[in-house]
Amino acid sequence: IYGELMDAVYLVNKYGEAISHQGWKHTVEVADQVCEIWNTQDVGIWEMRGEQHHFLHSRLMCWVALDRAIRLASKRSLPAPFARWDETRQAIYADIWSNFWNEERGHFVQHIGSTALDGSMLLMPLVRFVAATDPRWLSTLEAIQKSLVRDGMVYRYRNDDSQIDGLQGTEGAFAACSFWYVECVARAGQVEKAHLEFEQLLRYANPLGLYAEEFDSQARHLGNTPQALSHLALISAATFLDRKLSGEKTTWQP
Template identity: 55%
Template sequence: MDLKQIFKTANPIIGVVHLLPLPTSPRWGGNLKAVIDRAEQEATALASGGVDGIIVENFFDAPFPKDAVDPAVVSAMSLVVQRLMHLVTLPIGINVLRNDAHSAMAIASCVQAQFIRVNVENGVVAKFSLQEEEMAVFVLQGIESGAGCGLPIAPTQAKALFKRTVDYWQRWLSQCTYKGRWREIVERSALVLKLLTYEPTGAIVAAPTCSLPELIGGERNWDYRYTWIRDASFTVYGLLRIGFTEEAAQFMTWLESRCREPNPDGSLQIMYGIDGRHQLTEEMLDHLEGYQGSSPVRIGNGAYNQLQLDIYGELMDSVYLYNKYGQPISYDLWTHLQKLIDWVCDNWQRRDEGVWEVRGGQQHFVYSKLMCWVALDRGIRLADKRSFPADRNRWLTVRNQIYEEIMEKGWSETRQAFVQHYDTESLDASSLIMSLVFFMSPTDPRMLATLDAINRSPQKGGLVSNSLVYRYNTEQSPDGLKGHEGTFNMCTFWLVEALARAGRTSAQNQVLGIGTGKVLANVESRGKKLSLAN
């Protein structure tokens, strides 16, 4: 808090009135009047001695029950504080000494003092009230052991820092070129995506969260504080579409650095640390119970060494768009991309863990094949647009092979829809992206049939519940994990865009208009914010 606002001086002298013990309830068996009289005597003596304020201090050694305080304690402390406020013309506060933060804050919130200090054994807690146009300045920082807290920030300096921060974000947001519907929400989404960027390297994290559950009590709790090639590429695409090119350029620098350090077989990892590190070993912190009891708590991510063929499609799509809407890419970057596309030609027929990073075994996932097609398609387009050297004939041949195989093995005559992988009849929401990446027309009969199949309730074989979309049906497509999962915001927005491109605007508006409830799991980037910006 700003000491000058309370005490009229930056270095106040505070007197302390000790209430030990404070007898109010029968178990204390004391005389409250005697305690108050003693407090008044001490306060009068302190006031005449030239102090700038008085703190009433008491220690309660037994914790209160959860969500409850001893009314006798609160009543007694409140009465003492009120009497002293009438007795002396000095700021009167309380200093609550507790062995648990919950009880300390419970007392502090009930006693109406002019200032409050709360001390607990395992942390620092404070509470203060502000009136209109008042401000409080405090600093949260890491310090070396024994270094001390350092000098406080003056209110004028705090105001200047705040103004500089506001000006920066307003200037940054002024670059946004989006002028359509829901502009404010799109801009807020863009701000979140910007906050996911790491300026020193250009990396973009998937989410700032760790081990939030997809469902309360479930085990689907992952650490998303890393840079996924896929998620970062989606983010770059979203930012480019609404006018933000600087972040895309920084990510391209980060991406080129990763291309210079491929795996021994020439491939990329699906994710890296924001500093570019490769090893992201997953650990379980068994001493933590997790969010609302949702264990295990994980740090690191064991999926970092999975094979996920789709990442090359998202990568090449973002590079293609950056070359078109940002800056022309360098020849050096192109030489690395050439090698990656050649690697896709050699490896696209392999099984992998897929976009959803399943832990139940590799499959021929349709989405993975689709994005291999995208990688080749964007590579061919980029080579033609920039006249880059490329093995065009081979790339065209493989691109056509992938297309025909998806149509033959990824389509189910029984379900009249594209399925999750070649050995199942189960649906997958990732099929919705086919028309979005120009693999097929949004009004192609197979695309429309897939839309119809997905846009049904799970009870009727679909993936939509209350207008929100599940990634896949975990009962029909076991993924190696226990329990069920929630709906996935990104898939919902894929459905919205696929419906819009198919001309089904009434269904699109219905999906956008419904859907409330508690949002869990790794907020912004891995879903709604990213998809709305896109």
């Protein structure tokens, strides 16, 4: 969760009050910790019950953590070991492009040594690691669409592709992944398609307009209800899609 934490710290400082001295000291400690552990194995965002691996999402979030720490320090003129942080950030960037891209399959992979897709890959353009129209990302998005998308719902992974789940039974579609997918499609320039997918997902809400963690094959809700992550993804997708549909010009902001 290093990336999520540091991105939140960065956004609070961008749109709110400046970070305190003690708060910055804690932030530096987190960034330094990331420099130490980024190249280690873990169980990934989905908390897999099998062996630990080098997961793409975990590697991506380590990059986000250092990227946001560097941006924050630069914007607020805060003291920081810039050389070390930037060197590690570049190392993570190179590692992802070198070790998580499968040339034969034409898409990024869930973890090193795997050929599987993963819904968490949809965060790659959303955290601004890769351009939403980069050819390699677009081919990954197309692969996700073919393999993980069903009736507007996006699965985290395919059980038959990922042998590290450790659980029996079928996998439900994940609501957050479904909204991440909508935003990725919109950011790729396919606004009408994204709009249709979004409207379909809206029909899957419960009578209160809320979402659980997952959908079953009939779009019935499964798991935690309501799930905060689902609604954060919904808000992000809705906000971006609304800007595109209204004709508002979107500009990149650091």
